[in-house]
Amino acid sequence: MGAVVAFYVATVGLLAPLMACVGVGLFWGKKEYPFAGAFVTVLVTSVTTPALVFETLVTTELDNRMLADIAGATVLALLVCGLACALVLRLCGQPVRKLLPTACVPNAGNLGLPVSHLAFGDVGLSAAVAFFAINSFIQHTVGVRLLPGTSGTAGGWKSPVLIASAAAVAVRAAGLPMPGWILESAHLLGSLTVPLMLLSLGHALALIPSSGLKLGAGVAALRLSAGLASGLAAAGMLGLSADLAGVLVLQMAMPCAVVSYMYSRRYTDMGDTSAGAVLVSTVAFLALAPLLLWLAAGPRG
Secondary structure (H helix, E strand, C coil): CHHHHHHHHHHHHHHHHHHHHHHHHHHHHHCCCCCCHHHHHHHHHHHHHHHHHHHHHHHCCCCHHHHHHHHHHHHHHHHHHHHHHHHHHHHCCCCHHHHHHHHHCECCCCCHHHHHHHHHHHHHHHHHHHHHHHHHHHHHCHHHHHCCCCCCCCHHHHCHHHHHHHHHHHHHHHCCCCCHHHHHHHHHHHCCHHHHHHHHHHHHHHHCCCCCHHHHHHHHHHHHHHHHHHHHHHHHHHCCCHHHHHHHHHHHCCCECHHHHHHHHHHCCCHHHHHHHHHHHHHHHHHHHHHHHHHHHCCCC
């Protein structure tokens, strides 16, 4: 019991920098200080995140087989989670297509990358980046096409994150040496990603309306519980190593993605419910994060 308490306290300390960044963004939004949200979004999605993905996948200590394992596990976990969430939403009489992306897709960027890095180090970051790249592609293609009244967007196939992932895979497969200046440039740009993501997450949470909290809380509970169960199931079915299984479980247990709320607000009449789900699931995750980290990583040392 003492080891669990010690791990919990230590994890709170590890999460403090992340929560501080989110808190700054939240404070900034509440005070209505100038915030170039569109600029930050474009910069993160088009420049810094692709740089992080490319540099991490090219230089990671994980071999190609392990990267393929986490990629396959990501697809399987998201599929299992999607089916489970669709079934629960149907049984509860809720609009499946309108709420499924919010309930199914985890926030693998804003919180997933830094938390996995804290829990598992560089290996965890590499596996989380692979998860994030696939999750992001599915979110912006299949996830959007699920929403009624839209045929989806064409941007998913041209996503800079997907292009960077494909380029990194090609470099690794061909065994091409990368000039030091390219890797250093990618590292410098990529290092901006996590702070910008956390600041923008806090700012977005400050502006999200809370009118859909009641139903949103139910969707939030579904996101966290189904995500956790799906991660455990996929890791068990594929027999992943302890670290890869931990990263997968942790990523799948992330709160609702902020971008799901943005798509929901744009294409459906469930924007407030999606907003409530993002708010509740994020607060719940931050409160439960030490316990989830203990479950995923276990007391170490």
